[in-house]
Amino acid sequence: xxxxxxxxxxxxxxxxxxxxxxxxxxxxxxxxxxxxxxxxxxxxxxxxxxxxxxxxxxxxxxxxxxxxxxxxxxxxxxxxxxxxxxxxxxxxxxxxxxxxxxxxxxxxxxxxxxxxxxxxxxxxxxxxxxxxxxxxxxxxxxxxxxxxxxxxxxxxxxxxxxxxxxxxxxxxxxxxxxxxxxxxxxxxxxxxxxxxxxxx
Amino acid sequence: xxxxxxxxxxxxxxxxxxxxxxxxxxxxxxxxxxxxxxxxxxxxxxxxxxxxxxxxxxxxxxxxxxxxxxxxxxxxxxxxxxxxxxxxxxxxxxxxxxxxxxxxxxxxxxxxxxxxxxxxxxxxxxxxxxxxxxxxxxxxxxxxxxxxxxxxxxxxxxxxxxxxxxxxxxxxxxxxxxxxxxxxxxxxxxxxxxxxxxxxxxxxxxxxxxxxxxxxxxxxxxxxxxxxxxxxxxxxxxxxxxxxxxxxxxxxxxxxxxxxxxxxxxxxxxxxxxxxx
Numbered sequence: 155x156x157x158x159x160x161x162x163x164x165x166x167x168x169x170x171x172x173x174x175x176x177x178x179x180x181x182x183x184x185x186x187x188x189x190x191x192x193x194x195x196x197x198x199x200x201x202x203x204x205x206x207x208x209x210x211x212x213x214x215x216x217x218x219x220x221x222x223x224x225x226x227x228x229x230x231x232x233x234x235x236x237x238x239x240x241x242x243x244x245x246x247x248x249x250x251x252x253x254x255x256x257x258x259x260x261x262x263x264x265x266x267x268x269x270x271x272x273x274x275x276x277x278x279x280x281x282x283x284x285x286x287x288x289x290x291x292x293x294x295x296x297x298x299x300x301x302x303x304x305x306x307x308x309x310x311x312x313x314x315x316x317x318x319x320x321x322x323x324x325x326x327x328x329x330x331x332x333x334x335x336x337x338x339x340x341x342x343x344x345x346x347x348x349x350x351x352x353x354x
Numbered sequence: 355x356x357x358x359x360x361x362x363x364x365x366x367x368x369x370x371x372x373x374x375x376x377x378x379x380x381x382x383x384x385x386x387x388x389x390x391x392x393x394x395x396x397x398x399x400x401x402x403x404x405x406x407x408x409x410x411x412x413x414x415x416x417x418x419x420x421x422x423x424x425x426x427x428x429x430x431x432x433x434x435x436x437x438x439x440x441x442x443x444x445x446x447x448x449x450x451x452x453x454x455x456x457x458x459x460x461x462x463x464x465x466x467x468x469x470x471x472x473x474x475x476x477x478x479x480x481x482x483x484x485x486x487x488x489x490x491x492x493x494x495x496x497x498x499x500x501x502x503x504x505x506x507x508x509x510x511x512x513x514x515x516x517x518x519x520x521x522x523x524x525x526x527x528x529x530x531x532x533x534x535x536x537x538x539x540x541x542x543x544x545x546x547x548x549x550x551x552x553x554x555x556x557x558x559x560x561x562x563x564x565x566x567x568x569x570x571x572x573x574x575x576x577x578x579x580x581x582x583x584x585x586x587x588x589x590x591x592x593x594x595x596x597x598x599x600x601x602x603x604x605x606x607x608x609x610x611x612x613x614x615x616x617x618x619x620x621x622x623x624x625x626x627x628x629x630x631x
Contacts, residue, residue: 178497186399186500271506276520277513278506319584319600322514337506339411 193346200347202340203267204257205302210309211250212349214330217241223313227285245316245329246286247272249336249349254307261302265291265310270338270345272314276325279316286313359463360471367443367479376441376483384490387419387427392495399500414499415526419491420533420595431487432594436565438487439480439541444548444565445558447472447625452556469622473546477618480545481538488534488595516597517606533595536606540593543610544569546617553624 194200199208215223218241224232235244249272253264265287272279290311291299302308314334318326325332336347367373395412415421419428450456459468504526512522512529517536521529547565555561569590577588585600586592589609592601 175493175497179501182496182498183500188500188502273506273523276523277515278511278523279513320513320515322519325514 189342189344191344191346193348195348198347200345201256202338202345204255204259205261205264205267206254206256206307207267208252209249209336209347209349210252212334213248213250215246215248217244220244220246220315223286223290227289229285232285239317243318246283247314247316247334248290249312249314250309251312252307252309253302255302255304258304260304263300264302264308265300265312268312268336268338270336273335273337274325274332277321279320280314283313283315286315287311359459359467360474363443363468363471363475364478366446367475368482370443370446372442372445373479373483376438377486379438379441380483380486381490383427383431383487384419384494387425387491388494390427391422391425392417392491392498396498411505412499413503413505414495414501415504416596417499418495420488420530421495423594423596423598427491428594428596432590433570434566435484435537435541435590435593436544436547436569437562438484439545440548440562440565442479442483443476444480444545445552445561446476447549447621448552448556448558448561466626469625473549473618473622476545476549477542481542484541485534485538488537492530512597515600517592517601517603519597530595537593537595540589540606540610540613543613543618544589546613546621550617550621550624553621 192200194209196209196211199206201207217239221236221239221241221244223246224236249268251265251268253267255261255264265282269282271281287310288300290313294311295308299308316329318329321329334349336345336349338345338347395417398411399413419431422428423432447456450459456468504522506523513519516522518529518532521532544565547568548561551564552561555564573588573590577586577591580586585602585605587605587609589606591599592606
């Protein structure tokens, strides 16, 4: 086979591979469209799995207060944080939400739907700390805190923990002033709840 | 004459058996990753609770060779990265000496120019050989996974603590390009280890395996002792776009300079000052 023929066959094969790859890329992107995004802010009501949710407020608490909250839980794995972590290394973000049961059945664990991520503009930070969340809500709402009867509405606090080792020192310096966002999943929609009063 | 030597060296580097083997291995790794990880991820691209069951929604960004560090191909890539870097052209100096090619060349050209051209070709071919598996794997993944941003409903670990991490949430492609450039730069320099060893050892196998041995030794020793805030010194751990460990720009730059000075400059100076070939 001459060199010229080899070159033509190589170009032909490369072209075929490129064309197949492009066709597959286009097909994949048509078949799997982008997940629709719904964005809400403080005070906006949105529905999520038979619940109407409104984010009322959020608060970033310092290391001393965070340790106090962790101490109040029974979970043993917080001991290391309480005993060894510097106060300036940790924070907790508490989101206050109201959740109303708008379905027709009893909801057993109302805040469970807010199991999404808390993020900032530079990091994905954490899932809710259920021990702290449960402890706070039990204290304020009583024994049946997690249950929601049909039509019932309760105010919950959801706790997210922050550790400076998860962020660059530059961003940790402004941890108390960062904007936080919850990313929740209500397939086929993705919900972003911005912890800000006004739209950016 | 300089450009002629450089051109010849580059041609030898990119047309030799080493580069062909590197391309073949790169493609094999990418295909293995495609079947072991990428295809599985196509099952759930949307929800944490598909059909009521808990699941992890995957995306393109965590389902290819550079997106995760759990699969065997991904581990092999991190482990064999210096071998990939050395494979195309690092043993060529030993071959040039043994075959008499160098003696013939130095009659016609300047030794310094030859050494500089050799270093540049080894760096370039080593860099290309190490990013090829990543590029192949990413292209294969884009054929079956949609091009949209990283799925933020799952806790991906790349954030502001990681190298170029602030780019990832908003511009994952730019993040990827920066990281591939870093891998290219670093692994090209790692290939100098083999070049340096070839000054003293003529066996091609030992020459090619030497950067891998050093890589492994570094991981076993300094890799086991993280600095403050879990920052790791072992490039085998941090030189991967998934970055499940922490590192810092200073450590990366210092290690690159050390590799370059000890092995790159070392090769150049020792070889230049040698009277015999």
